[in-house]
Amino acid sequence: MITNRILRLFTVNKLNLKNAERFYSQKNILHLHDRGMFQDIFPASHEHEIKKLLNNSPQCVYAGFDPTADSLHVGNLLVLMNLLHWQRSGHQVIVLLGGATGQIGDPSDRTTERTEINNMIINDNINSIRNNIENIFNNHKLNFWQNNNNNQKLKQPIVVNNIDWYKNINIIDFIRNVGKKFRLGTMIGRSSVQTRLNSDNGMSFTEFSYQIFQAYDWLHLYNKYNCRFQIGGGDQMGNIVSGHDLISKTTGNNVYGLTLPLITSEGGKKFGKSLGNAIWLSSNKSSSFSLYQFFMRTKDSDVDNYLKLFTFLKLDEIKSIINKQNLEPEKRYAQRKLAEQVTLLVHGEEGLAAAEKATAILYDNSLESLSKISADELVTVFEGASIYDLPIEPGMTAYDLAMRIKCFKNDKEAQRILAAGGYYINHSKIINPSEVLTPGIHILKNNTTLVRVGKKNYHVIRWLV
The missing domain is CATH 1.10.240.10 (Tyrosyl-Transfer RNA Synthetase)
Structure with missing residues (x-):
C-alpha cells in the first residue's frame, strides 16, 4: 500500500494548477504513486525538500544490478520501468552494474550465501545484462516515445560498472575512511542481516560487508554525478539507508531513496532465477x-x-x-x-x-499454421517438446515413427494409447497406425512433423533431406 507521506508529497497547490500539470507530466516523478509504483520513501521527514527538488530541476537517479546471471528477468522489469519513467520526466538515469558487488553477494531476501562466480563469468554476465538494458531503452525510444507529442529529447542513460572504482582503492584506506562511518550495532540491526544471523547457515563477513559497498557506490555517484536518488525493490531499503547515512556523514547533504513493490508469483514467492520460475529478458534464455x-x-x-x-x-x-x-x-x-x-x-x-x-x-490447429514456422519455433511454442533429426525412409508408417522417437515404452503401451485415440500427427488423430507417412499431410512443406502423445507430450521431427 502506498504510504500517506507519498500521497502528501504529490499534493499540489490548487491555485497553481497550470504549473502542477506541467510538473506532473515532466518532473514530479511522484505522480507514479497513482500507478502503485512506489512502496516507500526515505527519509520520510524531508517531504518538502524532495518535492522541491523534483519540481524545480532535473535530478539524477540510479539503480543497481548485480551480474549473478547472464540476463535480467521479469522480476527486474519494474525497476527498469521506473527508470524509464524518470527518463521520460526529463531526469538523468544511471544504471550501475555490479562487477565488484557481484563478487560479494547481496544477502537481502536470501537464506543462504550466493554461489561464488568467477571473474570471467561475471564479465560475460555484465555484457549480457548491459545488452538487456540497452535493448529495452532503445525499444522504448523507438516504440513508445516517438509517438509522444512532447518534443522533449530523452537523456541517454549512463551505464557504469563499480569495479572501475574499486579496482583502484587501497583496502586499508577504504576501511579507515569509509568503514569508520558505519556503526556495528546499526549494521547488525538490518533485517537482512538479522534473518541470516538467526538462520542455520549464519552469515559470512563477505556478505555482511555488502551494505558498505552499496553505500559507497552511491557516494561515488553522488560525488561524480550529483546523484541524489536511488531506487530499488522493497528488500533494498536497508542498503539504501546505509547509503543515505554514509553520504550525509561524509558530505553533510541529503539524498533520498524510493523502494518499489516486489512482484510475486501465485503463493507470494518473489520472481527470481533462484526459485526456478524466472522468465528472462534475454531472447537467448526466454523467447x-x-x-x-x-x-x-x-x-x-x-x-x-x-x-x-x-x-x-x-x-x-x-x-x-x-x-x-x-x-x-x-x-x-x-x-x-x-x-x-x-x-x-x-x-x-x-x-x-x-x-x-x-x-x-x-x-490454431491447421496444417498451414504449422508449416509457417521452423522446428526450433515449434519447440518454443510447444514447451518441453523433444526434437529429433530423422532421415525420410520410404514406407515409414505412423507407428514406425512413434517407436523410432520412443513415444511408447513398449508395444503393449502403444496399443493401449493408440486404441484410446491418444496419438496425433500434426494435430490429426491417428486412427490407422499402419498408414504411410505422406508429404503435405504427415511431413509438412517446412520438412517438420509435430507429434503429440496424450495431452501435453510433444515431439518435433526435423526431416533430413
Whole structure:
C-alpha cells in the first residue's frame, strides 16, 4: 500500500494548477504513486525538500544490478520501468552494474550465501545484462516515445560498472575512511542481516560487508554525478539507508531513496532465477513467446495492477481496457494488451510479431499454421517438446515413427494409447497406425512433423533431406 507521506508529497497547490500539470507530466516523478509504483520513501521527514527538488530541476537517479546471471528477468522489469519513467520526466538515469558487488553477494531476501562466480563469468554476465538494458531503452525510444507529442529529447542513460572504482582503492584506506562511518550495532540491526544471523547457515563477513559497498557506490555517484536518488525493490531499503547515512556523514547533504513493490508469483514467492520460475529478458534464455504467454496468463485480479506497473498507457485508457475486459473476461482483452506492450518493450517489433505468430499457432490447429514456422519455433511454442533429426525412409508408417522417437515404452503401451485415440500427427488423430507417412499431410512443406502423445507430450521431427 502506498504510504500517506507519498500521497502528501504529490499534493499540489490548487491555485497553481497550470504549473502542477506541467510538473506532473515532466518532473514530479511522484505522480507514479497513482500507478502503485512506489512502496516507500526515505527519509520520510524531508517531504518538502524532495518535492522541491523534483519540481524545480532535473535530478539524477540510479539503480543497481548485480551480474549473478547472464540476463535480467521479469522480476527486474519494474525497476527498469521506473527508470524509464524518470527518463521520460526529463531526469538523468544511471544504471550501475555490479562487477565488484557481484563478487560479494547481496544477502537481502536470501537464506543462504550466493554461489561464488568467477571473474570471467561475471564479465560475460555484465555484457549480457548491459545488452538487456540497452535493448529495452532503445525499444522504448523507438516504440513508445516517438509517438509522444512532447518534443522533449530523452537523456541517454549512463551505464557504469563499480569495479572501475574499486579496482583502484587501497583496502586499508577504504576501511579507515569509509568503514569508520558505519556503526556495528546499526549494521547488525538490518533485517537482512538479522534473518541470516538467526538462520542455520549464519552469515559470512563477505556478505555482511555488502551494505558498505552499496553505500559507497552511491557516494561515488553522488560525488561524480550529483546523484541524489536511488531506487530499488522493497528488500533494498536497508542498503539504501546505509547509503543515505554514509553520504550525509561524509558530505553533510541529503539524498533520498524510493523502494518499489516486489512482484510475486501465485503463493507470494518473489520472481527470481533462484526459485526456478524466472522468465528472462534475454531472447537467448526466454523467447518473446514465453514472455508474451507469461503476461497472457496474468490473473484477472492482477491485470489492472500490471497494466499500471508494466505499461505506459494512461490511467484513463487502462480503466477503459478493464471495463471492456469485465464485459467479456473470457476473451482476456486486458491480458493481451498487457502482453503486447511488455513484449514490444523487451523484444521490439520483431519479437512481438514472432510471439503473436507463435500464439496463433498454439491455438490454431491447421496444417498451414504449422508449416509457417521452423522446428526450433515449434519447440518454443510447444514447451518441453523433444526434437529429433530423422532421415525420410520410404514406407515409414505412423507407428514406425512413434517407436523410432520412443513415444511408447513398449508395444503393449502403444496399443493401449493408440486404441484410446491418444496419438496425433500434426494435430490429426491417428486412427490407422499402419498408414504411410505422406508429404503435405504427415511431413509438412517446412520438412517438420509435430507429434503429440496424450495431452501435453510433444515431439518435433526435423526431416533430413
